[in-house]
Amino acid sequence: MIAEPFWWDSAAPVRGDGVLPARADVAVIGGGLTGLSAALTLSRGGLDVVVIDGAALGAGASTRNAGFLSAELRRPLAALIERFGRARALAIAREARRAAAFLKALIDEENLDCTLHMSGRLVLACRPRHYHRLAEEARLESRLLGASVEMIPRAELESEIGSDLYHGAKLQAQCGVLHPGQLLRGLATRVREAGATLVSDNPVMSVRGARSRFLVTTRAGEVSAGRLVVATNGYSGRAVPYLRRRLVSLDVHMIATARLAPDRMRALLPQGRACIESSRIRRFFRASPAHDRLLFGGRASQRASVERAHRELASAMHAVFPQIRDVALTHVWSGRIALTGDGLPHAGERDGLHYVAGMNGAGIAMGPYLGHQVARGILKGRKPASPLLGTAGTRIPALAPLTRPLAPLVERYHAMRDWMERLR
Numbered sequence: 001m002i003a004e005p006f007w008w009d010s011a012a013p014v015r016g017d018g019v020l021p022a023r024a025d026v027a028v029i030g031g032g033l034t035g036l037s038a039a040l041t042l043s044r045g046g047l048d049v050v051v052i053d054g055a056a057l058g059a060g061a062s063t064r065n066a067g068f069l070s071a072e073l074r075r076p077l078a079a080l081i082e083r084f085g086r087a088r089a090l091a092i093a094r095e096a097r098r099a100a101a102f103l104k105a106l107i108d109e110e111n112l113d114c115t116l117h118m119s120g121r122l123v124l125a126c127r128p129r130h131y132h133r134l135a136e137e138a139r140l141e142s143r144l145l146g147a148s149v150e151m152i153p154r155a156e157l158e159s160e161i162g163s164d165l166y167h168g169a170k171l172q173a174q175c176g177v178l179h180p181g182q183l184l185r186g187l188a189t190r191v192r193e194a195g196a197t198l199v200s201d202n203p204v205m206s207v208r209g210a211r212s213r214f215l216v217t218t219r220a221g222e223v224s225a226g227r228l229v230v231a232t233n234g235y236s237g238r239a240v241p242y243l244r245r246r247l248v249s250l251d252v253h254m255i256a257t258a259r260l261a262p263d264r265m266r267a268l269l270p271q272g273r274a275c276i277e278s279s280r281i282r283r284f285f286r287a288s289p290a291h292d293r294l295l296f297g298g299r300a301s302q303r304a305s306v307e308r309a310h311r312e313l314a315s316a317m318h319a320v321f322p323q324i325r326d327v328a329l330t331h332v333w334s335g336r337i338a339l340t341g342d343g344l345p346h347a348g349e350r351d352g353l354h355y356v357a358g359m360n361g362a363g364i365a366m367g368p369y370l371g372h373q374v375a376r377g378i379l380k381g382r383k384p385a386s387p388l389l390g391t392a393g394t395r396i397p398a399l400a401p402l403t404r405p406l407a408p409l410v411e412r413y414h415a416m417r418d419w420m421e422r423l424r
């Protein structure tokens with residue numbers, strides 16, 4: 001069994017070939033999808049950009065995820081309306097749709113070969129009451145957002161999934177699946193072609209300065225930059241305390257099965273859709289791009305060792321699909337997501353430090369979109385109009401100085417809510 005993402009077999013994270021310059025117009029910290037997207041826009045806008053990553057570019061969540069391209073935010077529309085009021089909630093939900101459209105256009109225009117397939121996504125009801133909740137959500141989404149959603153009752157679920165665990169599903173047509181490793185590599189190539197310097201395996205240790213001059217100290221030296229973009233999301237550490245205080249980072253795990261014969265794979269997911277559960281600690285799964293493996297992911301107990309977390313995940317997979325108990329696992333891996341106090345991604349600027357953070361586990365489209373928006377703001381010298389971009393109301397609420405130790409508590413709270421729902 002390989003303890004690396006399945007995606008890395010065909011598209012490993014990217015090693016930078018650049019040397020840290022003494023000066024740059026903009027330093028981007030974090031070479032995942034978000035940082036690279038910002039770097040592409042900035043470089044094409046004529047600025048001298050250096051992207052710095054502590055590991056290989058993309059070795060964070062960007063090449064460890066499930067590859068679901070979703071037009072949805074993690075928080076359902078009704079919850080957004082309750083919290084922010086109708087007008088702002090709709091603006092935020094539309095922003096998620098714009099993000100998905102942005103990524104699709106980027107893939108198209110930049111010719112990023114990442115096997116994007118608009119498969120649709122099933123949100124699988126884990127309890128009968130979840131089905132009714134999903135149906136209400138579907139009505140609201142199609143009425144207020146014009147979303148293309150359809151409810152599939154339990155009796156008809158057989159044509160969608162080879163499991164009798166679920167009580168129906170909501171089908172979201174505007175979602176797809178892609179190969180995250182290929183997406184990352186393609187984007188890195190375009191950024192390099194645009195003239196940016198890509199530096200990998202060189203962690204940023206500290207950042208000093210403000211407004212128009214920053215001194216970024218890395219393990220291999222210093223760079224002086226006029227502007228700073230921080231795109232470290234779930235991997236945010238001590239270098240930028242402002243972000244670290246506002247994010248709870250959680251480990252999310254994934255496993256891949258050995259190859260399955262085409263008829264066996266078809267019996268599991270006949271339509272090849274992306275699948276996600278309706279519970280709070282959601283498991284998600286899909287077929288590999290060649291439709292010959294099952295990729296299964298989810299959060300496990302945050303205190304568990306990585307090995308135990310992967311075992312927990314394998315038993316969850318077997319509970320959904322007992323018919324593949326005999327199939328070996330070939331890959332196990334984990335990645336880090338960042339949660340925010342209000343469940344929304346945020347982008348903004350503080351004393352000249354630009355940031356994009358808090359994707360809440362759904363940043364494949366939102367990360368690049370917000371990275372691009374922040375970059376446009378820098379180029380134009382003004383804040384772009386987005387409900388997720390640094391207005392006072394969207395500033396990330398500070399959570400605690402020690403957000404990493406909070407992770408098991410957050411996890412336990414969600415597990416308890418799932419457990420209580422089962423009792424009702």
Ligand SMILES: Cc1cc2nc3c(=O)[nH]c(=O)nc-3n(C[C@H](O)[C@H](O)[C@H](O)COP(=O)(O)OP(=O)(O)OC[C@H]3O[C@@H](n4cnc5c(N)ncnc54)[C@H](O)[C@@H]3O)c2cc1C
Nearest residue numbers: 030032033034054060061062065066068204335359363364
């Ligand atoms: C298992 C899993 C499954 C997921 N599935 C999905 C999905 O299906 N759909 C979806 O939309 N989202 C999904 N996500 C979330 C998605 O992957 C992330 O939201 C997205 O990749 C975030 O991209 P990013 O560029 O902002 O951050 P990352 O890709 O995490 O990149 C952050 C980078 O910052 C670097 N860094 C951190 N600190 C420093 C430092 N001090 N100096 C230099 N570099 C530093 C890290 O090395 C890292 O490369 C999933 C996440 C995980 C973990």
